[in-house]
Amino acid sequence: MTQLGTSRPVDAAGAAAIIRGADHIVILCHQKPDGDTLGSGFALLGALRALGKTARIECPDGFPPRYCFMYPGFTGEEQPAFAPELVVAVDIADVQLLGDLRPRYEGRIGLCVDHHPSNTRYAENLLLDTGAAATVESIYCIIQELGVGIDYRMAVCIYTGLATDTGCFRYSNTTARTHILAAEMMRTGIDSYRINKMMFETKSVARMELERRVMDTLEYHYDHRMVITVMTRRAIAETGVPEEDMEGIAAVPRQIEGVDVAVMLQQKEERRWRVSMRSSEHVNSSAACARLGGGGHARAAGCTLEGTLEEVKARLVEELRTELTPV
Amino acid sequence: MTQLGTSRPVDAAGAAAIIRGADHIVILCHQKPDGDTLGSGFALLGALRALGKTARIECPDGFPPRYCFMYPGFTGEEQPAFAPELVVAVDIADVQLLGDLRPRYEGRIGLCVDHHPSNTRYAENLLLDTGAAATVESIYCIIQELGVGIDYRMAVCIYTGLATDTGCFRYSNTTARTHILAAEMMRTGIDSYRINKMMFETKSVARMELERRVMDTLEYHYDHRMVITVMTRRAIAETGVPEEDMEGIAAVPRQIEGVDVAVMLQQKEERRWRVSMRSSEHVNSSAACARLGGGGHARAAGCTLEGTLEEVKARLVEELRTELTPV
Structure with missing residues (x-):
């Protein structure tokens, strides 16, 4: 068991203020990446780029082809190198889940956005919404606070996070808010059928x-x-x-x-x-x-x-x- | 192929007006009943009873135990017998789907509520919304027009219709409106997890x-x-x-x-x-x-x-x- 740290709790407006204050930002996803950590990371990356910030995304296990529809053309290699002013961890309950990236980033994470009750409060600031079915729910709120419009690409990411963390709206973590957000994302014209077919109905x-x-x-x-x-x-x-x-x-x-x-x-x-x-x-x-x-x-x-x-x-x-x- | 009839198209307000004008109403579900025809039928039955009308529901194949959570305690035998002033068919694209009930009701159906593009227009009045993922979407609109509040029991029926006709929000017929309505139903406190477990994750x-x-x-x-x-x-x-x-x-x-x-x-x-x-x-x-x-x-x-x-x-x-x- 990792000892609990002492993060400062922030809401979406607080998280947005922290993000606005930095120009060079690294986003971290957890090891064995799933639809929610990747959806959160790439939706936020899109918003940061829309704001003109220099940003990159990292994952200790790389970016699986299974989720490549969320990041078409992205390989991870074309990303800018820089010393970050802010490191944001998305959907990461514990620093252990940083895998190989732990030595580089432990103690340097300025903001964590998460929904796991087991979050160990390792980040300086923490937006923790345990009532959210997926971390993308909070990422959506932050993007709203940043004043960035949700585009098609971000909507694909946010929808995927919602669908994968709820077993396509089946699990008991699904709330009315989850459905409302899914509706919002579908209004951008995303092909939810195709996403769900890839996520839930494709086996090798x-x-x-x-x-x-x-x-x-x-x-x-x-x-x-x-x-x-x-x-x-x-x-x-x-x-x-x-x-x-x-x-x-x-x-x-x-x-x-x-x-x-x-x-x-x-x-x-x-x-x-x-x-x-x-x-x-x-x-x-x-x-x-x-x-x-x-x-x-x-x-x-x-x-x-x-x-x-x-x-x-x-x-x-x-x-x-x-x-x-x-x- | 059944020949196309000449129904009068009505909207939810028109359908509600027809229902308001009758006091003794029979609701019909299609043979091999599914979650949408039963959900539509029982949600409407609840609304009619809330309005003080005398109503009963009929299905040529009876009411399967698989869906009994939508009608707890209901056997079909305790229903009132009467000569109907109005017969309403829900989710029934063609009179052929009335099975054994066809001789009794063919030519006497005053209102059909449906979403199948193949509807053969056999009813006198027809509310046909082919953009709806399920017939329950239209039933919800009619209940709203009737001024009846959606209670927990109706919400279980409407949610089940939505979930079963969309493969739990996976199929391409799912729209933003489907999710908005699901959210609305969840706000009544229904246990969507339990419904989905029974509908999608239970095999004999x-x-x-x-x-x-x-x-x-x-x-x-x-x-x-x-x-x-x-x-x-x-x-x-x-x-x-x-x-x-x-x-x-x-x-x-x-x-x-x-x-x-x-x-x-x-x-x-x-x-x-x-x-x-x-x-x-x-x-x-x-x-x-x-x-x-x-x-x-x-x-x-x-x-x-x-x-x-x-x-x-x-x-x-x-x-x-x-x-x-x-x-």
């Missing part, structure tokens, strides 16, 4: 094959209330799916009617298994995984277990007996 | 098993641009999935990156196959299926072929050669 051939192989291992326990799936090293090797493309596979069986716990065992070494547990509101994954030496959230947690596949499965089934046996 | 054990078995048959052609899946009579019988729970299985492989045509063969008899074709914007399914004696839309079409599985597959691969061979 390899990912589809891995998902199929994982689903073939599906087994039920406790009258279909618990399911176990297995992702072996062999399936991973044979399909060639990179780690970053495995997201969400563990959660697939949770959508089966009546399932309260979906457990996926990912083989790390011959006898070492990474356990991903996803649960409904009836089971506390965090508590179950904590008993096995892991941790996480109530609905999504994990731990690592050693043994043969059958041993590990038996241990998990046993561990969930109390939760899943009718009283 | 049998459906999941059938999907798995269909995906196990997946084969690629034309450098992964075409995929074929097979749903045998045996898979259907062994999993016990009813026809109405098979929706969307044919479209699953279309989300694979680079796939332009996804074809699913559903075995109807030993040598008789129902072909469901789903395509990207690069292939016209309607044209391809028309050449095989079928038809449909550009992105979703179908036909029926006779032969062994291998013969039928070969014929389909051959039929798409022109579309899928690089020039």
Whole structure:
């Protein structure tokens, strides 16, 4: 656990004032970048350039091709080099998420814009709106305060941040404000259908094959209330799916009617298994995984277990007996 | 093809005036009812009752348990019997969709509220908004014109219609107006997360098993641009999935990156196959299926072929050669 710092809380007007006071600005995105950190970063970059500021954007893991529609033609290499007057971190809850950029920027972040309740207050100034579904909601407010009109490119970024952080307006973090902002962005003429198709309905051939192989291992326990799936090293090797493309596979069986716990065992070494547990509101994954030496959230947690596949499965089934046996 | 009738076009104020003039009203939903026809029907029913009118709702296929959160406690049997002064059809493009109710109501429908461009103008008065993502958008406007406040129950119905007809705000029919209305509904305190979980993230054990078995048959052609899946009579019988729970299985492989045509063969008899074709914007399914004696839309079409599985597959691969061979 990182110790909490002492950021000065600011609102959108305060954040805009800080930005207005600097001419050379660096924007930072978090490692394993997602639609919200990239959408926030590129929308803000567009606004800074519209204001005539010298700005660049950095991400410890670079800029994935998956999101390139947000930054057409951008490679990261054509950006200006300069000593920043202001460093702005977007959607970054902790300096640890700066990865390789941490040594360069830690202690030098003038403003953080975020929506994670777990924000460790590492920045000098912090705009933290935990009621926002996505950081782009706050970025939008800042751009408004800066007096810059939202153009088509910014709207693509902001919409993408909203859609990806809410599972396309499905998750419980979605609010009336989220929909209002989505409507606002759509009025600029963006093709939300195309964005959502790319973000939610496109799987690589390899990912589809891995998902199929994982689903073939599906087994039920406790009258279909618990399911176990297995992702072996062999399936991973044979399909060639990179780690970053495995997201969400563990959660697939949770959508089966009546399932309260979906457990996926990912083989790390011959006898070492990474356990991903996803649960409904009836089971506390965090508590179950904590008993096995892991941790996480109530609905999504994990731990690592050693043994043969059958041993590990038996241990998990046993561990969930109390939760899943009718009283 | 049903011949086009000659409805009088009305707007929301006109529709509200017609409704205000009647005290005994029947609302009709279409067969194979979905979230939009049921959401429209029950939201309107709530408004009519709030106005003190005597009203009932009818659907040729009854009211599926899947949507019971829109009508808690409702069985359809407790409804008043009366001779209607006004019959209102919601989300019904053609009288054919009245199924068993057709003989009773054909020629007696005073008002139709719909958004399908294919509406056959069978009703005396027609509120047709083809720019609406769902019929509930027009129902909302009518309720506003009637001066009835949208309560929690109506909001659940209207939100469900919006979400189900847009694939949770993904499809290209989603507009800024759709999001504004969703925001409005969320302000009544509805649990949109729970609704979306039930509508989009819940599959029966049998459906999941059938999907798995269909995906196990997946084969690629034309450098992964075409995929074929097979749903045998045996898979259907062994999993016990009813026809109405098979929706969307044919479209699953279309989300694979680079796939332009996804074809699913559903075995109807030993040598008789129902072909469901789903395509990207690069292939016209309607044209391809028309050449095989079928038809449909550009992105979703179908036909029926006779032969062994291998013969039928070969014929389909051959039929798409022109579309899928690089020039």
